[in-house]
Amino acid sequence: MVTARPRRNGDRKTQLAQVAAELFRARGYHGVGINDIAAAAGLTGPALYRHFADKQSVLSYVLLSAVRDMEAETSNALSALEPPSGEQVGQLLSRIASTSVERRDVAALWRWEGRNLSPEDQREIGKRSSTLLTTWAKVLLDVRPDLPGADAELLCWATLSVFGSVSVHHTTVAKRRFERLLVDIAKRVLSTDVPKPATAEPAPAPLGVGTPARRERVLLAAAELFGQHGFHAVSMEDIGAAAGIAGPSVYRHFPSKASLAYAIGRRAGDRLVLSADEILRTSSDESEALGKLVESYVRNITGSPELVVSFSVGGMHLGESERAELVRIQRDYVARWVDLLGTARPDLNPREAKITVHAALTIANDLARTRRVLARPNLPAELVALMRAALSA
Incomplete structure (x- = not known):
């Protein structure tokens, strides 16, 4: 629970904004009301309105x-x-x-x-x-x-x-x-040398045999919409329309929007963990395993919107058990990277290795959804090079 109170001295508006920022970080923007901010700051709701018109203006400030x-x-x-x-x-x-x-x-x-x-x-x-x-x-x-x-x-x-x-x-x-x-x-x-596009054989055309099952279409549509607009801006009707089915039909597969988000996050996490298990089993040393993990991660982050959605659990109304499970999967996955990096780079202690791993992963997570760079034809290879640079000694 956030209990920070703004001091009497100094800029009261800035101090109130700092209290609000802590609440937004802990509960998500949609989980915080004006009265929550006021209470954490030791004020009444009307007193807070003397400084900010509404919650959105606080976030903007x-x-x-x-x-x-x-x-x-x-x-x-x-x-x-x-x-x-x-x-x-x-x-x-x-x-x-x-x-x-x-x-x-x-x-x-x-x-x-x-x-x-x-x-x-x-x-x-x-x-x-x-x-x-x-x-x-x-x-x-x-x-x-x-x-x-x-x-x-x-x-x-x-x-x-x-x-x-x-x-x-x-x-x-x-x-x-x-x-x-x-x-x-x-x-x-x-200092990274940005890799030049390699001449590659054209990818074979997809067979186009059959269509995805209805449940799969719902999952894919929801992941795309959540990634573009955010969890709260998307309705079950929006998801149904994108999947080519009536909105109420979505409920036959998922009882709620939160259950859909959990299914997306769980599937993305499981895919990463399975890939990591295979890499650890077949690599000859830690450096080789780290390199393969980087390539695997980039393939996943650039190939499907599911992974981006799975990182947004803080802003989704999941049940406590579902939220805890997704966080556990993420932490276990990151821990594999940290263990490998700690062995490959003994100059880093475990905390420093974890900070370094998160820096590398965040590069891929951010650039894979940054419009200014998405059009780059060689982006996957560039992400691999940037992540490797972040992890290197």
């Missing part, structure tokens, strides 16, 4: 403030040295790492709750984020002039995911060590 902070850190770092250099890039990365570690909750909100903003605020944050990434890419091009502009942008998006990865787990180490670890991972990502 939190996320826009985070973007402004990132803009300020970037401006401060880039004004410190001229012309851009590797040292300047290091300063910029250190500033962003510090902000990310200090404000983990805000990164999580943008990742999972950004779609709950008004269209106007979504556009504003998207515009400012893109401008920020363009600035980073220009600095990188000064340091690596051999890079095509689009590749520089890709590396900067991946770097942003490294820092955003702190929002998907609760593992921590000493603050300075945490920041250095993130900076080291980010530097490796920015």
Whole structure:
């Protein structure tokens, strides 16, 4: 339970927003009401309305403030040295790492709750984020002039995911060590040689024999819609229409939208675990196993929307047992990566290995749903290269 109370001194609006951010992170945006925020802050609902018009305006304030902070850190770092250099890039990365570690909750909100903003605020944050990434890419091009502009942008998006990865787990180490670890991972990502598209044989045309069973069509349609619009914005009627059946017919296969989401997440998790078991059984050493895990993960994340849905359990109204089961599957899967990386890289302690694994996985999770990079024809191979760079010594 969140019990943080804003202090009398300082900016009351900012303090209230911090309380709300903690609640949104713990319960999800749809699980929090204005009265919940007021109670956690030691206020009444009417008193809170003196600062914010509604819950959506609170979320907007939190996320826009985070973007402004990132803009300020970037401006401060880039004004410190001229012309851009590797040292300047290091300063910029250190500033962003510090902000990310200090404000983990805000990164999580943008990742999972950004779609709950008004269209106007979504556009504003998207515009400012893109401008920020363009600035980073220009600095990188000064340091690596051999890079095509689009590749520089890709590396900067991946770097942003490294820092955003702190929002998907609760593992921590000493603050300075945490920041250095993130900076080291980010530097490796920015130094990645983006693979060139390989000449490949055209894939054979599908046979087109038969059609998926109705239950399978429902699952596929729901995964696609949840991934595009979010769990709460999609109705069972929407899912039925996308699957080509009447809305009420969906209930013959799944009693609720939550049960559908659980089935999607469970199937995606089971697929990853089975693949990991096979890799561990057939690999000759930890490094080979890690490489195969990376390739397996990229195939799954780029081949189906189910995996993206399975990561959004915090924003779905699942039963406690279903939620706990999906979280258990995810943690067990990540633990296999952490064990392998810990053996392959004895320079990392278990917590550092876990932070590093989450950074690599988040790169793939983010870029596989980032519109600016989805059109890249060689994206799967690029994701493999970026993940390997994040994991490397």
